[in-house]
Amino acid sequence: MxxxxxxxxxxxxxxxxxxxxxxxxxxxxxxxxxxxxxxxxxxxxxxxxxxxxxxxxxxxxGPTEAIDDEVQVLRQEVGLIAQDMASAQARLDAVLKRLETFHSFHHVEPN
CATH class of the missing domain: 1.10.260.40 (lambda repressor-like DNA-binding domains)
Incomplete structure (x- = not known):
């Protein structure tokens, strides 16, 4: 039970x-x-x-079937989240690289 x-x-x-x-x-x-x-x-x-x-x-x-189904759904969700995180990290890296380039062109050193 x-x-x-x-x-x-x-x-x-x-x-x-x-x-x-x-x-x-x-x-x-x-x-x-x-x-x-x-x-x-x-x-x-x-x-x-x-x-x-x-x-x-x-x-x-019994509950085994429901547990197995739920575990499968959760594993799929973890995989999707991992893909989303990898995509977000790649986007973040690209934006940071662009920002770095922009910053180096517009940065004026003090005299």
């Missing part, structure tokens, strides 16, 4: 609030000190984007 909560990007407190339970109750579920009632199980599954069967058994639709 903790893995699914983390994959959903929720803290324990946020997940508990979303379901209308105390944080300690949610922590008890994650630490196997207690189990949610069946009506809460369906709500938990919906809130975390997993199947109730996965919560109970670990089989079925």
């Amino acid at each position: 903790g893995r699914a909560r983390e994959a959903a990007g929720l803290t324990v407190a946020q997940a508990a609030r979303r379901l209308g339970v105390k944080t300690a109750t949610w922590q008890g579920w994650e630490n196997d000190r207690s189990e949610p009632r069946s009506n809460k199980l369906t709500m938990i599954a919906g809130a975390l984007g997993v199947s109730p069967a996965w919560l109970l058994t670990g089989f079925g639709e």
Whole structure:
């Protein structure tokens, strides 16, 4: 349950609030000190984007697929940002070189 909560990007407190339970109750579920009632199980599954069967058994639709998809999206975004940064650095270098040239032509040494 903790893995699914983390994959959903929720803290324990946020997940508990979303379901209308105390944080300690949610922590008890994650630490196997207690189990949610069946009506809460369906709500938990919906809130975390997993199947109730996965919560109970670990089989079925779990958070792994969502994590893999998100990791792929984030890797693509990192690649795009790196390209943007390289392009911006090249532009900055070109502008600085032009400025340097301009400055050397117009710089008057004091007598």
